[in-house]
Amino acid sequence: MEQLIQQIASGLASGAIYALVALALVMIFTATDHLNFAQGEMAMFSTYICWQFIQWGFPFWPALGFTILFSFLLGVAIERVILRPLHNASVLSIVVVFIGLLAIFHSLAGGIWSHTIKNFPSPFPNVTFAGSGYIGAHQIGMILVSLLMLFALFAFFRFTPLGLAMRAAAQNPVSARLVGVKVDWMLALGWGLAAAVGAVAGAMVAPVVYLEPNMMASILLYGFAGALVGGISNPAGAVFGGFLVGVLENLVAYFGNLTEKTFGIYIVGNGEKLTVALIIVITILTLKPAGLFGRTTVRRV
């Protein structure tokens, strides 16, 4: 029982990271109908930037602050400089650009900081909480920071004029322009925000998975799965999907180990949890193609 709770707790912790990545993907998807395959590598690159600031002697939080700002500007710049000229390009050429971006950030990180695995400090005290023993301080911190970030973003989109303008631009670009919204800039802003969210996800997960150019590869997959399960057009659904996938993957490993212990039969274990989690995701999508909370906007014509 204790172990089960522990597994769920650490599932929530990694789920928080998947939720952030899923949200970053959804932000760009709702605005452009494209899935940014480079989101994970951009987050990885941002995490290196954060590491670099820390190496230069900055305390963790200011370093993360600079990194968020840097990532935001980088996201805006990528949209303005690289994607802007491709507005009317085919889906295939956009996909190629995303894959190109992925490769560029990957080799850039490897080239600047080398491919050797680095330790990344946790900003949270290294204790397991008295009496709990279930969950470490870093995991709790991860969940709190992610929730804070999610909350701030939802408040931004819900309650600020700029947030409303971004939602309007994503929903109906022509109408948005006809009410004076600068749609081009809203797209760039969306890229900036997505990159900033990715940076936070990277810096939060790096103490767990260690810093190296491949650190985000499987996390991007999980985030992607979370976004699809929750509904790629629904930010809240995507966040929920991220948490769900995180918990699922740990439960798979837990019940796998349990059956092995009880019956002596090995079915699944840690090695297969990604596979099994993805199978569950595919099953959900087969039953509900739009995801659990996929938006089928009510529309009368």
Place this chain on the structure above:
Amino acid sequence: MAPLLEISSLRAYYGATEALHGLSFSIAQGGITTLLGANGAGKTTTLRAISGLVRREGSIVFDGRPIDKMATEDITRLGVAHVPEGRGTFVGLSVEENLKIASYGRRDKSGVRRDLDLVFTYFPRLKERIAQQAGTLSGGEQQMLAISRALMLGPRLMLLDEPSFGLAPLIVQEIFQIMRRINEEAGVSMLLVEQNAALALNLAENAYVLETGTVVMAGPSAELKNDEGIRKSYLGY
């Protein structure tokens, strides 16, 4: 008095295809002008060209300022409110958000409040549905919302693209009455595109008839109503 909108030799393009072949016309300050024409004549394209939604050439002068090189957002902010074909509702936003977003570019906060009050006097139904998701409104309500959204921009000129399209006659009447009031009470000039020529000629003082991207006839509505060709092709008697 100088016209509010003056268009000369306007050409518009979809890709390489020219859809307007050198239109010229003007709209007086304060009045309502209608643009008639069969399907595919270029009415929608004319409105899109004015708003900068299609590539265009020629001269468009709004209130003494050339706007033919300007971006859509900037034209909107100058005071040209386009109510697009199909209403352009933000279906996933609430009615309130649909209205709010149009007022963000404005500095005159008292004007925004006044216009919001005006919207609710014109269309009390929108007030009742203020928190509702706009995509769930009926067609008529969405048309009311589209006009209200345009009004919230605080415009000098409204471009209306077939506001009667797909609506029951009673609702059309209601909407056209409100359009007249907006014109008279808020002093908004209008360029109205309509399939329903009888309706349009009753509301507008002046009319232009388009055929395959060129103006073929122009004059006061009263005169056009009595023109035999117009009666046969557009009024059906």
